[in-house]
Amino acid sequence: MQDLILHHYASSPFSEKIRLILAHKRLAWQSVVVPAVMPKPDVMALTGGYRRTPFLQVGADIYCDTTLIVDVLEARQPTPSLFPTDASGRPTEGAARLQADWADRQLFWTAIAYAFQPAGIAALFDGAPPAVVQAFTEDRGKMRSNAPRLPVAVAAAQLRSALGWLEQQLQAQDFLLGAAPTLADFSTYHPLWFVLRLKPIAGVFDDTPRVRRWLDRMAALGLDAEAPLHRSAAEAIEIAATSEPLPVQQPQVVGLRGMALGQRVTVTPTDYALDPVEGELLQADAQRFSVRRTDPRAGTVHVHFPRIGFEAKAVAA
Structure with a gap:
C-alpha cells in the first residue's frame, strides 16, 4: 500500500483538520511543506493548477479538498470511524x-x-x-x-x-x-x-x-501521535513520476450532459481560488471528478476532486 503524503503548511486551518484526523486514526504519513502563497511551481506540477492547501498524494494520485481527503482516509483506516453509528452499529453520515x-x-x-x-x-x-x-x-x-x-x-x-x-x-x-x-x-x-x-x-x-x-x-487527540516523515517537494514529485495511478473503478459520467469519458475538461472550484485544472475526464460519479493529466516533472497523474464545491466544463475543441 502506497504511503500517504500530505502537502501542507503549519498555520493552514484545513491542514490542521487533516493532521488531526491522521493522528486520531493513527495513520502513518509523510509531510511536504508547501508555500503559503503563490508561486507554487512544485504544487502545480502535481495538481495542474489547484492551489489550495492541503492536498493528499498517494503515489501518482492527487486528492484535492479536505472533503475528498476525509473519504480517502476513512477508506484507508475505517476505525475509529469519522461518523456516528445508529442503534444497530451502522455508520450514519x-x-x-x-x-x-x-x-x-x-x-x-x-x-x-x-x-x-x-x-x-x-x-x-x-x-x-x-x-x-x-x-x-x-x-x-x-x-x-x-x-x-x-x-x-x-x-x-x-x-x-x-x-x-x-x-x-x-x-x-x-x-x-x-x-x-x-x-x-x-x-x-x-x-x-x-x-x-x-x-x-x-x-x-x-x-x-x-x-x-x-x-x-x-x-x-493528536498529542501522542507519531511524527510524520518529512520529504522534499522534489522527492514527492519523483514518487509521482515513478508510480502508476490507481485504475478508476467503474468509470461513469453522472449529471454532465454532453460530456463523455476521455473528453478534455476543466475542473474548477465554485467558491474561491477559481483556478481550473485541465485533463482527460476519467470519472464523474455522484461523489467525485477525476482527470488524467501529464506533467514534464511528475509524469502521468490522476487528480481527484469532490463533486460538491467543484464543476466540470468541456474544453472547446
Missing part, C-alpha cells in the same frame, strides 16, 4: 457531513474575518517582515477574487452566535454528536483552532466554557 459542510464554509469564513483584525494579524505574523504580511494579504485577496471580507464587528457577532450554538450542543456530551469525535468535530475544530492560537483575540471563547474544554479535548 448525514448529520456529520451536514455540520462539517456548515463549518468548512460558513464558520470558516466567519472565523477568518474575525481573525484578520489588527490584533489578530499582528499575532499571526509576529516578527515577520512587512513584505511577508503584504504578500500574504495580496495573495488571499486574489484567491477570493478580491471579494470583500466580513467587517470585523459583524464577524465577531456571528462568531459569538455560532459559539453559543456549539455551547448548547455540548451541554450533555463530550463531542458534537455524542461520546466520540466525528467529522463534525474535526471540521468545526479547525477554524476555531486558528482563532484560539491568536492570543490577543482568543477572549471570544471566554463565555463558552464547554466549547473551550471541547477544544482542549480535540487538541489532545
